[in-house]
Amino acid sequence: DAGVIQSPRHEVTEMGQEVTLRCKPISGHDYLFWYRQTMMRGLELLIYFNNNVPIDDSGMPEDRFSAKMPNASFSTLKIQPSEPRDSAVYFCASGHRSYGYTFGSGTRLTVV
C-alpha cells in the first residue's frame, strides 16, 4: 500500500497563476479530505468528499478555490488566481468509516 499520494511535493508560483494540487487516495477509502496548514491558523478543513461527492465545502476560502473528485482514485484542488496569502502546506487525507484517516505528505505551496 503506497498510502495517500500527493503531487507535487513543492510548488512555487507567481501571484495570479493557476495552481493545481493532486491527490490519489488509498484504494477502498470512501472519504477524502483537503486540509490547509499554516502557522497562523493551524489545520483548516477546506472540503471533503464521500464516495466522490462533495459533502461540505464551507471551509473553502473563496471562489478562487475549487476541488473535484472525478473518480474514486483521484482528486484535485485548484487555486485560480493564486495569491501570496494562499502560501501553506496542503494535505489530502482519505479514510473509511471510523477507523482513522491517512494523510499524504502534503504539498508545500509558495506564491510569490
Added chain:
Amino acid sequence: GNSVTQMEGPVTLSEEAFLTINCTYTATGYPSLFWYVQYPGEGLQLLLKATKADDKGSNKGFEATYRKETTSFHLEKGSVQVSDSAVYFCALSDLGSARQLTFGSGTQLTVLP
C-alpha cells in the same frame, strides 16, 4: 458544534520523563477519538485511536483512554525519547456528522537528551 481543546504548548521534557498532553472535546454525537503525530516536514500520522467510551488506544508506548464522563482523551507516555519530538494533534470524528474530522490546535513536544 464539535470542538477539540488541547493543552497549549510548547512542551519541553528531558529524555525518560513522563508525558501527558491533555485533550478535551465537545461533540453532539458519539465520536471516535484520535491522536495524530506530525514530524518536521511530514504529514500527519495516526498514532492511536479509540472508538467508544472506556476504550484505550495504544501504540509505540503512547496511551490514551476515552473518558466519556470527563469528555477527555489525554495522551500519556511513561518514558519519552528524543525521537518523540513532534507536534501532537488530538482529533475527533463524529459519527453523527458525516465523519468530518475535527482537530485540536496541536501541541509541540521537544525532548532533550
